[in-house]
Amino acid sequence: MIRDADATRQRLLDAALAEFAEHGIAGARVDRIAAQANSNKAQIYHYFGGKAQLFDAVYGSIVRRLVESTPIDVHDLPGYAAKLARMYDVHPEVMRLAVWHRLEPGEPEVNALAVEATGRKVDLIAQAQADGLLPKRFPPAVLLGLVLHLAATWTEANPEFPGELPDAEARYEYVAEAVRRLIDLP
Amino acid sequence: MIRDADATRQRLLDAALAEFAEHGIAGARVDRIAAQANSNKAQIYHYFGGKAQLFDAVYGSIVRRLVESTPIDVHDLPGYAAKLARMYDVHPEVMRLAVWHRLEPGEPEVNALAVEATGRKVDLIAQAQADGLLPKRFPPAVLLGLVLHLAATWTEANPEFPGELPDAEARYEYVAEAVRRLIDLP
DNA sequence: GTTTGTCAACTAACCGGTTGGAAGATAGTC
DNA sequence: GACTATCTTCCAACCGGTTAGTTGACAAAC
Numbered sequence: 001m002i003r004d005a006d007a008t009r010q011r012l013l014d015a016a017l018a019e020f021a022e023h024g025i026a027g028a029r030v031d032r033i034a035a036q037a038n039s040n041k042a043q044i045y046h047y048f049g050g051k052a053q054l055f056d057a058v059y060g061s062i063v064r065r066l067v068e069s070t071p072i073d074v075h076d077l078p079g080y081a082a083k084l085a086r087m088y089d090v091h092p093e094v095m096r097l098a099v100w101h102r103l104e105p106g107e108p109e110v111n112a113l114a115v116e117a118t119g120r121k122v123d124l125i126a127q128a129q130a131d132g133l134l135p136k137r138f139p140p141a142v143l144l145g146l147v148l149h150l151a152a153t154w155t156e157a158n159p160e161f162p163g164e165l166p167d168a169e170a171r172y173e174y175v176a177e178a179v180r181r182l183i184d185l186p
Numbered sequence: 187m188i189r190d191a192d193a194t195r196q197r198l199l200d201a202a203l204a205e206f207a208e209h210g211i212a213g214a215r216v217d218r219i220a221a222q223a224n225s226n227k228a229q230i231y232h233y234f235g236g237k238a239q240l241f242d243a244v245y246g247s248i249v250r251r252l253v254e255s256t257p258i259d260v261h262d263l264p265g266y267a268a269k270l271a272r273m274y275d276v277h278p279e280v281m282r283l284a285v286w287h288r289l290e291p292g293e294p295e296v297n298a299l300a301v302e303a304t305g306r307k308v309d310l311i312a313q314a315q316a317d318g319l320l321p322k323r324f325p326p327a328v329l330l331g332l333v334l335h336l337a338a339t340w341t342e343a344n345p346e347f348p349g350e351l352p353d354a355e356a357r358y359e360y361v362a363e364a365v366r367r368l369i370d371l372p
Numbered sequence: 373g374t375t376t377g378t379c380a381a382c383t384a385a386c387c388g389g390t391t392g393g394a395a396g397a398t399a400g401t402c
Numbered sequence: 403g404a405c406t407a408t409c410t411t412c413c414a415a416c417c418g419g420t421t422a423g424t425t426g427a428c429a430a431a432c
Contacts, residue, residue, distance in 0.1 A: 005411065022291055027212035030388060040413045045389065099285060105208060114346035122348055141350040142360050149339040153331055159288060160300035162308060164327040174328050181367045191377065216422060226379045231423065377430075386421075397410070402403105 009047050011037040016058045021093035024100040025055050059101055060111065062094055067117045074128040077147055077183055078176035084151035085172045095155045118144070135184050143182070150178050195233050197223040202230075202244045207279035210286040211241050245287055246297060248280055253303045260314040263333055263369055264362035270337035271358045281341045304330070321370050329368070336364050 015036035019028045030051055034041040048054040070087060073080045088095050126140040138146065154171050165171065201223035205214045216237055220227040234240040256273060259266045274281050312326040324332065340357050351357065 008411080024210065024212060024289065026210065027290070029386095031386095034413095041388085042390075042413065043411085046411085051388070096289065099289060103210065103282065103285060103289075104213070110346050115348070118346050119348055122350065137363070138360060139350070139352060141348055142352065142357070145339055145347065145351070146336070146360070146364055149335070150332070153335040159296045160304050161331065162301070162305055162327055164308065164325070165331070166325060166328065171328070174324060174332070177323070178332055178368055182364055194377080215420095217420095227422085228379065228424080229377085232377085237422070373432100375430105375432080378428080380425105380427100382425075383423090384421100385423100387419090388417105389419105390417075391415090393413095395410105395412075398408080400407085401405085 005047075008037070008039055008043060012039055012044060012047060012054070013058060013061065016054050017062070017093060017097070020055055020058055020100065021096040025052065025104045028055075055101075059097060060113070062097055063111050063114050063117075066094060067113060072121045072124060074124050074133065077134075078179040081147050081151040081179045082172040082176040084148070085154065085175045086168075088152055088155040089168055089172075092155065095152060137184075138182070146182060147179055150175055191233075194223070194225055194229060198225055198230060198233060198240070199244060199247060201225075202240050203248070203279060203283070206241055206244055206286065207282040211238065211290045214241075241287075245283060246299070248283055249297050249300050249303075252280060253299060258307045258310060260310050260319065263320075264365040267333050267337040267365045268358040268362040270334070271340065271361045272354075274338055274341040275354055275358075278341065281338060323370075324368070332368060333365055336361055 012033065015033045016028075019033045019036065023029070028051070030041055030044060033054075034044060044051075044054055048057055070080075070084060121144055122140045125134065125144055128134045129136050129140060134143070153175060154165070154168075166174070198219065201219045202214075205219045205222065209215070214237070216227055216230060219240075220230060230237075230240055234243055256266075256270060307330055308326045311320065311330055314320045315322050315326060320329070339361060340351070340354075352360070
């Protein structure tokens with residue numbers, strides 16, 4: 001057998017992402033993660049310290065990927081929202097992980113990177129408003145909240161929702177259109 | 187001791203609502219529910235059959251309450267959204283329960299009452315569009331989805347969000363304003 | 373006396389976390 | 403290149419505590 005600590009660590013992270021996205025923290029099973037990663041339970045405690053810390057590691061890597069891959073574009077908020085909406089559709093585990101992280105008790109610790117990235121986005125919007133690129137109807141943080149939340153519309157859709165929704169690409173376009181109307185574009 | 191089956195049932199339902207909203211299905215503890223209800227674990231199995239069925243009972247009662255208490259008003263969608271937003275703030279357990287119901291695996295069963303209520307709302311919007319009361323830019327189901335989702339903006343806000351958000355009443359008004367702009371109102 | 377509601381105690385299974393040591397890699401020595 | 407001491411990576415088996423679900427007997431109501 002090949003021995004490679006980094007590879008094992010990564011396999012554990014990948015397996016943990018799938019398991020946590022599917023079952024949350026309380027519902028995730030450490031044994032399942034170890035088995036899925038073709039590894040052993042003891043490795044998890046060796047590499048990460050425990051179940052909760054493993055979740056933090058997974059969540060941190062997701063946040064980092066998200067922050068790096070989808071920078072905000074204050075000149076094209078509708079396009080930004082549509083891009084986010086597509087990303088949520090293609091990678092449903094991202095939103096699931098974020099929602100678990102928010103719901104599960106005993107995890108009030110906010111991710112520092114996420115806070116910093118959000119703060120920077122608010123500043124960019126405020127600057128764009130000062131420059132007259134965006135209307136001042138909504139305070140910067142409110143506008144960002146609305147845009148980010150609209151991008152997640154179809155991801156968060158309850159299963160009760162009727163099957164009459166249009167296909168994916170059309171849904172992204174409707175999100176973009178909604179954002180467009182928030183900021184007065186024609 | 188007074189013996190009252192209905193009262194015991196109700197106490198169990200109330201305790202279960204709090205427990206499930208806080209911890210979800212996997213994280214909820216049957217013993218805690220029984221203790222909180224000043225009852226006994228065996229009663230839960232006697233009255234509801236099991237943990238999962240108890241959750242279904244709780245979820246069903248919440249959906250019923252929600253459907254009955256907040257009927258849609260197609261003549262005032264902004265006001266409807268603001269009302270919903272306020273309700274989500276006052277009763278956070280409603281949204282938490284709904285989110286958990288969506289996330290937890292092995293629960294793909296949709297609530298029949300919720301589906302029916304949503305379908306009726308879509309029909310009302312379609313009629314209002316046909317009557318010229320609402321613009322036809324968005325298909326009925328899409329418009330409903332956007333409005334319902336916007337109403338939940340601040341409930342779903344990630345904890346990473348900066349503390350620069352305005353107070354509750356102002357937030358509801360921003361939700362109403364966003365909806366207003368979706369449907370062309372001044 | 374029968375039905376109905378209540379509960380403490382039980383159990384079988386499960387789960388997160390630990391341990392001790394086996395197996396592979398590494399580097400120094402001759 | 404062979405030998406070996408040492409370190410790193412890996413894992414099967416185990417442990418203590420917890421959990422959902424069961425049971426059987428007791429007590430109140432009618």
